[in-house]
């Protein structure tokens with residue numbers, strides 16, 4: 454895989470990681486003791502009125518769903534960065550062939566090549 458592209462992808466992934474951490478930090482606390490990245494959504498405090506309580510619950514459940522989504526993205530980004538470090542980036546996890554540059558550019562966290570992905574999605 455060409456070095457130039459790898460550098461570009463690494464920068465892109467690092468940027469994405471920082472952005473995701475920032476977004477998560479807005480409504481969740483990072484668990485510093487956790488071995489793997491783990492954020493916990495904080496419960497909002499609007500007040501004690503019924504309306505406010507309902508609002509807190511709505512926001513909390515929205516944020517939980519968002520936390521789930523962002524955390525998954527963050528894990529993918531981190532695992533891609535780890536692969537770059539270990540020189541394993543860009544290999545399909547199924548057939549161990551190189552994933553096309555085009556695909557990696559479009560989705561840097563791809564872990565499978567187009568052919569394997571197609572086979573898998575057709576099976577489902």
Ligand SMILES: [Zn+2]
Pocket residue numbers: 545546547548549550565566567568569570
């Ligand atoms: Zn493959």
